[in-house]
Amino acid sequence: MGDSRGYFYETFNEAHFKKHTGLDIHFVQDNQSLSKYGVLRGLHMQGGAFAQAKLVRCFKGQVLDVVVDMRKDQPTFGKSYSILLSEENHTQLFIPRGFAHGFSVLSDEAVFVYKCDNFYHRESEIGVAYNDPQFKIDWKIPEAERILSEKDQNNPAFAEAVKQLYAL
Numbered sequence: 001m002g003d004s005r006g007y008f009y010e011t012f013n014e015a016h017f018k019k020h021t022g023l024d025i026h027f028v029q030d031n032q033s034l035s036k037y038g039v040l041r042g043l044h045m046q047g048g049a050f051a052q053a054k055l056v057r058c059f060k061g062q063v064l065d066v067v068v069d070m071r072k073d074q075p076t077f078g079k080s081y082s083i084l085l086s087e088e089n090h091t092q093l094f095i096p097r098g099f100a101h102g103f104s105v106l107s108d109e110a111v112f113v114y115k116c117d118n119f120y121h122r123e124s125e126i127g128v129a130y131n132d133p134q135f136k137i138d139w140k141i142p143e144a145e146r147i148l149s150e151k152d153q154n155n156p157a158f159a160e161a162v163k164q165l166y167a168l
């Protein structure tokens with residue numbers, strides 16, 4: 001809702017969420033990260049008892065958000081999906097448990113905020129190589145301009161990540 005002062009909008013409403021998704025999710029943790037242009041975070045997930053569903057959005061700037069289905073029993077296993085999330089499009093993406101998630105920052109800066117339905121548990125984290133040739137993800141950031149954590153430069157390939165995930 002915009003007015004002469006600025007804007008107001010509900011960023012999460014449990015009743016709307018249930019109506020649109022048919023899901024009854026109890027979110028327990030909110031996260032927020034600030035990243036500059038070229039940052040690529042991911043692909044990450046938590047497995048086992050600490051698997052997380054996420055409701056993600058870009059509060060400031062613009063990101064390319066990417067998920068990979070790691071659920072062996074699903075027809076979309078091993079498939080990736082990308083979507084632009086931005087301050088302008090107000091789009092939110094619900095990511096069920098069992099998906100690896102990451103994003104690349106296309107604006108000068110991006111503030112990324114998301115709800116999780118399980119707590120952070122470092123020991124349950126699984127990484128998947130952002131550049132695994134199986135997915136051919138176009139992160140829309142030239143190779144030389146990408147900024148990744150040490151961890152994300154060395155995530156395992158998809159097949160190894162699946163093995164680690166199902167061993168949790």
Ligand SMILES: Cc1cn([C@H]2C[C@H](O)[C@@H](COP(=O)(O)OP(=O)(O)O[C@H]3O[C@H](C)C(=O)[C@H](O)[C@H]3O)O2)c(=O)[nH]c1=O
Pocket residue numbers: 031033041042044045101102103119120149
């Ligand atoms: C995820 C997380 C991290 N941390 C600590 C651990 C490190 O000291 C620091 C940065 O963690 P990390 O480098 O894993 O942050 P991201 O690279 O943004 O990780 C996230 O990236 C992708 C996009 C995701 O979807 C996951 O939620 C998450 O893995 O925050 C916490 O204290 N709590 C948390 O829930």
